Amino acid sequence: MTVPVAIRKNVESLRAQIRDHNYRYHVLDAPEVPDVEYDRLMHELQALEAEYSELITSDSPTQRVGAAPAASFGTFEHQLPMLSLDNAFNEVELREFHRRVVDRLGIENTEAIDYAAEPKLDGVAVSLLYQNGLLIRGATRGDGSTGEDITHNVRTIGSVPLSLIGKGFPSTLEVRGEVFMPRAGFLAFNAEATRKGEKTFVNPRNAAAGSLRQLDPRLTASRPLDIYVYSVGQVVGGSVPDRHSDVLDQLRLWGLKVCPERKVVEGIDGCLAFYADIGERRDSLAYDIDGVVYKVDRLDYQQRLGFVSRAPRWAIAHKFPAQEELTVVRDIEFQVGRTGAVTPVARLEPVFVGGVTVSNATLHNMDELHRKDVRVGDTVIVRRAGDVIPEVVKVVLGRRPKRTRIVKAPQACPVCGSAVVREDNGAVARCTGGLLCAAQRAEALKHFVSRRAMNIDGLGSKLIEQLVAADLLQNPADLFGLTSGDLVELDRMGAKSAENLLNAIENSKQTTLSRFLYALGIREVGEATAGSIASHYGQLERIMHADEEALQEVADVGPVVASRIRAFFADRHSQEVVRRLIESGVAWTEFEPQADLVNGKLAGKTFVLTGTFAKMSRQEAKDQIQAAGGKVTGSVSKQTDFLVAGDKAGSKLTKAQNLKITVLNEVELEKMLSDQ
Numbered sequence: 239m240t241v242p243v244a245i246r247k248n249v250e251s252l253r254a255q256i257r258d259h260n261y262r263y264h265v266l267d268a269p270e271v272p273d274v275e276y277d278r279l280m281h282e283l284q285a286l287e288a289e290y291s292e293l294i295t296s297d298s299p300t301q302r303v304g305a306a307p308a309a310s311f312g313t314f315e316h317q318l319p320m321l322s323l324d325n326a327f328n329e330v331e332l333r334e335f336h337r338r339v340v341d342r343l344g345i346e347n348t349e350a351i352d353y354a355a356e357p358k359l360d361g362v363a364v365s366l367l368y369q370n371g372l373l374i375r376g377a378t379r380g381d382g383s384t385g386e387d388i389t390h391n392v393r394t395i396g397s398v399p400l401s402l403i404g405k406g407f408p409s410t411l412e413v414r415g416e417v418f419m420p421r422a423g424f425l426a427f428n429a430e431a432t433r434k435g436e437k438t439f440v441n442p443r444n445a446a447a448g449s450l451r452q453l454d455p456r457l458t459a460s461r462p463l464d465i466y467v468y469s470v471g472q473v474v475g476g477s478v479p480d481r482h483s484d485v486l487d488q489l490r491l492w493g494l495k496v497c498p499e500r501k502v503v504e505g506i507d508g509c510l511a512f513y514a515d516i517g518e519r520r521d522s523l524a525y526d527i528d529g530v531v532y533k534v535d536r537l538d539y540q541q542r543l544g545f546v547s548r549a550p551r552w553a554i555a556h557k558f559p560a561q562e563e564l565t566v567v568r569d570i571e572f573q574v575g576r577t578g579a580v581t582p583v584a585r586l587e588p589v590f591v592g593g594v595t596v597s598n599a600t601l602h603n604m605d606e607l608h609r610k611d612v613r614v615g616d617t618v619i620v621r622r623a624g625d626v627i628p629e630v631v632k633v634v635l636g637r638r639p640k641r642t643r644i645v646k647a648p649q650a651c652p653v654c655g656s657a658v659v660r661e662d663n664g665a666v667a668r669c670t671g672g673l674l675c676a677a678q679r680a681e682a683l684k685h686f687v688s689r690r691a692m693n694i695d696g697l698g699s700k701l702i703e704q705l706v707a708a709d710l711l712q713n714p715a716d717l718f719g720l721t722s723g724d725l726v727e728l729d730r731m732g733a734k735s736a737e738n739l740l741n742a743i744e745n746s747k748q749t750t751l752s753r754f755l756y757a758l759g760i761r762e763v764g765e766a767t768a769g770s771i772a773s774h775y776g777q778l779e780r781i782m783h784a785d786e787e788a789l790q791e792v793a794d795v796g797p798v799v800a801s802r803i804r805a806f807f808a809d810r811h812s813q814e815v816v817r818r819l820i821e822s823g824v825a826w827t828e829f830e831p832q833a834d835l836v837n838g839k840l841a842g843k844t845f846v847l848t849g850t851f852a853k854m855s856r857q858e859a860k861d862q863i864q865a866a867g868g869k870v871t872g873s874v875s876k877q878t879d880f881l882v883a884g885d886k887a888g889s890k891l892t893k894a895q896n897l898k899i900t901v902l903n904e905v906e907l908e909k910m911l912s913d914q
């Protein structure tokens with residue numbers, strides 16, 4: 239049966255449309271149609287291909303997940319070896335690299351070298367071979383000369399084009415890049431695996447590697463993998479531009495996905511500035527990177543520089559401090575938090591990770607401790623990423639010694655000896671000592687003085703612990719009764735620092751209702767909730783006497799939060815502390831919640847602040863928004879109404895723009911506030 243021409247044309251048109259949408263979605267990051275439209279085109283194409291199977295081609299968008307599971311992977315010989323990179327771990331090593339480049343090229347002006355700088359992606363290197371524009375092979379790096387044939391698996395990655403687009407690509411074009419799993423996908427995958435009681439991955443790189451090496455391509459297809467292409471290999475029957483940066487731009491035009499965070503920089507100073515910039519933004523990128531790569535941009539220079547053994551002389555990886563390290567668990571102890579939660583903490587053989595020396599890492603809760611089966615004596619992977627507290631990722635079972643000690647949840651609080659109860663099906667252990675427990679007292683005080691609460695400068699954790707241990711502080715109200723006589727008795731406290739501290743305590747007295755409420759440390763009452771309650775009621779007395787039903791009228795307050803607030807203010811001890819605080823002079827401006835605040839412009843509106851402001855501090859902006867009935871949260875989501883962006887706004891701005899959230903500048907915010 240011959241296929242009618244109209245059908246043939248329709249199939250081709252559908253494929254062209256789908257490819258175009260794919261390109262816009264994956265490579266340009268700017269989809270033009272909603273997902274349903276894409277799905278509709280795909281279904282139409284599938285239906286036609288089911289009816290006219292002779293029309294199916296290997297590069298049809300329907301053919302990503304076709305192959306049956308393999309028994310093993312075939313091997314693939316790389317025509318040009320896949321090299322690795324030399325590393326520089328500090329500025330000195332980087333300067334040495336640059337010096338060698340300059341010397342070999344015989345260039346006088348050392349700043350005259352352009353480097354293409356790009357993130358060093360933490361994934362799996364792959365090679366993709368396009369013959370006449372069709373993807374015919376995907377391979378791993380292997381030992382550099384021979385890799386594994388993973389064609390069926392790379393085909394399932396949405397951002398890998400099955401056929402190139404545009405014009406003028408070489409008849410044989412091999413591109414190389416990194417397959418990775420974006421962090422969000424990794425977290426979602428692990429959460430789902432935990433829920434189903436299945437194996438989780440330690441980090442996104444392992445997840446990417448594990449997913450690519452599945453014998454059943456359907457499994458690979460179900461994993462959220464992505465790719466950035468970073469170089470070309472074999473090129474026959476055509477050519478590519480003569481600068482690395484232009485090559486990448488050209489690859490993008492042919493439909494391949496390249497990392498947007500790349501830049502051509504001049505000389506070593508340019509490299510260092512790039513390193514610092516990416517380093518600062520590392521945690522807000524959607525994917526893991528472990529450094530940056532600098533490549534001499536001119537390909538004729540690359541040619542002249544050549545290779546040594548397995549690495550090019552024209553490129554270097556400038557590594558960030560490792561975020562994961564191995565170390566040994568010396569002990570597992572229990573820490574008591576502000577709300578009495580008893581958290582297992584691993585005491586470690588000190589190890590340098592994420593740029594600092596780490597000797598403690600959290601094990602989160604008892605469930606985690608059991609799930610990870612961490613024992614005293616074990617060798618573990620510790621991770622410290624950005625400002626996040628260090629955590630034990632997993633035990634290296636192969637290194638488990640014969641004798642280990644299993645630690646059980648304590649029956650009594652390690653600090654005050656009160657009974658420990660189990661909540662949340664046993665996951666959370668909680669000390670019942672309340673403010674009798676010195677640990678809970680100290681934690682409550684640390685919270686009370688913290689920057690976003692009463693903001694008392696110069697009163698750090700160590701000092702609070704000393705004051706609690708010396709019985710000078712029982713609760714927040716005692717702070718305002720401290721005298722310089724009390725303070726100078728303490729270790730390392732001179733008359734001058736005592737005076738500074740007393741001044742800071744004095745200055746903190748003038749505050750806002752919202753800060754005060756937050757500072758009290760009521761369970762479940764975070765900053766945003768405190769802000770909503772404060773602006774809803776305007777006066778503390780009203781909050782203290784509101785019943786649970788009334789409290790739930792406040793935006794964000796549900797039954798749990800309402801009952802916590804009620805319980806807090808019903809407690810005699812809390813009432814006493816609040817009374818004493820006010821007697822000591824802690825004060826704020828009370829106000830009559832105007833209909834405006836409840837119904838007006840900023841009520842029910844959620845703001846996120848980012849960047850640096852010229853006139854007010856971010857905190858001032860926040861206080862003012864809250865006083866006007868608005869809510870301020872820390873991260874941009876669909877629930878955000880306005881992003882207020884100051885100078886040097888970063889990823890939050892990008893995210894807000896993607897979500898089409900209204901972006902205001904400082905002046906516009908001020909206007910909005912004064913319009914109230």
Ligand code: IVH
Pocket residue numbers: 321322323324356357358359360361362363379416468469531550553555
């Ligand atoms: S270029 C000859 N660029 O790092 C140049 N590699 O240590 C070879 N990698 O196997 C690679 N991001 O898997 C290059 N932007 C980037 C990279 C990158 C990550 C990986 C790649 C390679 C390894 C070398």
